[in-house]
Amino acid sequence: GENVEQHPSTLSVQEGDSAVIKCTYSDSASNYFPWYKQELGKRPQLIIDIRSNVGEKKDQRIAVTLNKTAKHFSLHITETQPEDSAVYFCAAAFDYKLSFGAGTTVTVRA
Amino acid sequence: EAGVAQSPRYKIIEKRQSVAFWCNPISGHATLYWYQQILGQGPKLLIQFQNNGVVDDSQLPKDRFSAERLKGVDSTLKIQPAKLEDSAVYLCASRGQGRETQYFGPGTRLLVL
Numbered sequence: 001g002e003n004v005e006q007h008p009s010t011l012s013v014q015e016g017d018s019a020v021i022k023c024t025y026s027d028s029a030s031n032y033f034p035w036y037k038q039e040l041g042k043r044p045q046l047i048i049d050i051r052s053n054v055g056e057k058k059d060q061r062i063a064v065t066l067n068k069t070a071k072h073f074s075l076h077i078t079e080t081q082p083e084d085s086a087v088y089f090c091a092a093a094f095d096y097k098l099s100f101g102a103g104t105t106v107t108v109r110a
Numbered sequence: 111e112a113g114v115a116q117s118p119r120y121k122i123i124e125k126r127q128s129v130a131f132w133c134n135p136i137s138g139h140a141t142l143y144w145y146q147q148i149l150g151q152g153p154k155l156l157i158q159f160q161n162n163g164v165v166d167d168s169q170l171p172k173d174r175f176s177a178e179r180l181k182g183v184d185s186t187l188k189i190q191p192a193k194l195e196d197s198a199v200y201l202c203a204s205r206g207q208g209r210e211t212q213y214f215g216p217g218t219r220l221l222v223l
Contacts, residue, residue, distance in 0.1 A: 034212075036214075042216065043114075044201070044214045049210070051210075100154070103151070
């Protein structure tokens with residue numbers, strides 16, 4: 001089955017700086033790559049996703065890049081704000097089945 | 111539109127007891143998923159339903175876990191008997207036909223003592 005590895009496990013950034021989270025996946029058939037944000041005690045919420053026929057996607061301060069050849073994808077958050085503090089999960093999907101990474105705890109220092 | 115609903119939100123039981131969780135997906139969503147999220151880990155798929163049929167239950171510990179979606183809408187997940195290692199958050203998610211995005215419910219936090 002699919003194996004998704006996510007790094008780093010924790011990330012502390014100064015407010016206003018950028019944050020980058022990286023994921024690798026094992027199954028070359030995976031074709032959909034969402035990122036979820038989960039605040040403490042709350043449900044995971046989709047923040048951005050990318051499909052395998054696209055190399056990069058941006059939505060305001062958030063961007064995702066995908067390298068299918070290397071089987072890795074990354075989340076970039078620019079101009080971080082305190083409300084960006086949360087756990088972020090990457091996932092890879094084939095046939096609508098998601099396999100999640102272990103998560104990255106992001107802390108934005110004021 | 112209303113989101114995915116789950117109940118109860120919290121449950122504490124003794125090991126070897128039974129417990130059931132309920133999920134109501136977003137209206138019209140044919141696909142429903144149950145995930146187990148152990149503290150500090152990402153969600154792990156337990157079972158996937160398409161309408162009232164099981165699509166994938168390969169990671170469901172069938173000796174103690176069972177799930178059903180009899181009328182193709184609500185679903186229940188049951189654990190019988192519970193073990194200490196079943197302590198986790200159980201998340202339900204649903205997806206619309208032909209869409210890739212999965213929407214998650216708030217989860218049920220289970221503590222087995």
